[in-house]
Amino acid sequence: MTANATSDILKRTFQKFAMRAPLDEEDREAFFALPFEVRAIDPHRYIVREGDRPSGATLIINGLAFRHKVTVEGARQILSVHIPGDFIDLEGTLLEVADHNVQALTACQVAIVPRPAMLKLIDTHARLGRAMWIDTLIDASIYREWIVNVGRRDARSGTCHLLCEFARRLEAVGLGEVDGYELPMTQEQPADALGITPVHVNRILKDLDREGLIVRNKRFVRVPNWEALRKVGGFNEMYLHLDKFARPPIAAGASGAPLSR
Amino acid sequence: MPQYYMHLFNDEILRDQSGASFPDEQAAREGAIRAISELIAEHIVAGQPVDLSNRIEVEDDRGDVVETIKFGELFRGTASA
Numbered sequence: 001m002t003a004n005a006t007s008d009i010l011k012r013t014f015q016k017f018a019m020r021a022p023l024d025e026e027d028r029e030a031f032f033a034l035p036f037e038v039r040a041i042d043p044h045r046y047i048v049r050e051g052d053r054p055s056g057a058t059l060i061i062n063g064l065a066f067r068h069k070v071t072v073e074g075a076r077q078i079l080s081v082h083i084p085g086d087f088i089d090l091e092g093t094l095l096e097v098a099d100h101n102v103q104a105l106t107a108c109q110v111a112i113v114p115r116p117a118m119l120k121l122i123d124t125h126a127r128l129g130r131a132m133w134i135d136t137l138i139d140a141s142i143y144r145e146w147i148v149n150v151g152r153r154d155a156r157s158g159t160c161h162l163l164c165e166f167a168r169r170l171e172a173v174g175l176g177e178v179d180g181y182e183l184p185m186t187q188e189q190p191a192d193a194l195g196i197t198p199v200h201v202n203r204i205l206k207d208l209d210r211e212g213l214i215v216r217n218k219r220f221v222r223v224p225n226w227e228a229l230r231k232v233g234g235f236n237e238m239y240l241h242l243d244k245f246a247r248p249p250i251a252a253g254a255s256g257a258p259l260s261r
Numbered sequence: 262m263p264q265y266y267m268h269l270f271n272d273e274i275l276r277d278q279s280g281a282s283f284p285d286e287q288a289a290r291e292g293a294i295r296a297i298s299e300l301i302a303e304h305i306v307a308g309q310p311v312d313l314s315n316r317i318e319v320e321d322d323r324g325d326v327v328e329t330i331k332f333g334e335l336f337r338g339t340a341s342a
């Protein structure tokens with residue numbers, strides 16, 4: 001099961017990279033020859049702590065993880081949320097010291113590629129290096145959008161924007177559809193992502209629910225009217241650069257299917 | 262860290278099902294005050310009246326209400342001349 005999930009995610013990740021740079025057979029062989037260790041991580045456990053020197057690059061096989069920083073007053077700012085197929089430590093590979101924390105949101109399985117192997121791959125396979133560079137550029141593009149969320153969008157628009165982003169990103173890796181997906185978060189995480197209080201998030205979600213923009217059922221979010229939600233959030237998915245994102249076929253056992261659009 | 266639940270009593274009752282973690286009761290109270298100030302600010306910006314009798318009740322993980330904060334409590338102002 002784990003072996004299947006791992007090889008499935010590695011295949012998807014390679015396909016994603018192949019969308020971003022012209023990769024050949026040698027790149028493929030080198031990528032699949034990467035050594036890795038699979039590790040199970042309990043919900044809320046730290047994957048990387050600020051100040052750590054990560055020993056490898058971490059690829060999420062399943063589950064969700066998030067990056068965050070904590071102020072001296074103890075307030076947490078969530079910087080990004082990561083989904084299966086995301087490499088969360090490409091930075092760590094080159095920057096050596098982690099400048100932020102990475103924590104599991106749900107139970108996660110990750111594959112850790114040792115840093116020397118990752119560095120060697122980048123040094124010997126320029127096109128794979130380029131694909132990974134694009135990966136971190138897209139991360140940065142998402143950070144830019146989140147700065148707008150935190151700094152300039154009001155709480156309601158920011159919340160809608162976040163819901164739209166998760167919908168499109170999860171759909172792109174075949175883990176949901178824009179009209180409905182699982183969001184294993186309490187109001188605390190969106191609050192820390194948007195820089196507002198959980199009570200406020202709760203209030204906004206209730207309003208969105210009442211207005212028919214979303215339908216919540218435990219941890220599932222259904223979006224009956226994508227256009228309306230997109231409009232309130234001011235969501236324009238260009239920043240996700242999904243045209244540089246593979247939409248690989250769904251392996252048996254994976255939940256959900258990509259929405260044809 | 263202990264969980265605190267913040268129930269909002271305004272035009273309707275919005276019960277907090279999942280709670281949030283705070284180091285202690287004082288920090289939870291400060292969290293509730295921040296929440297109220299956000300809600301008040303939103304009303305002011307939207308030009309809506311603020312009902313000063315609205316409140317947040319903070320419940321600890323034993324189910325005891327440890328703080329009740331009315332919106333009106335937070336208004337302290339001066340107006341010179």
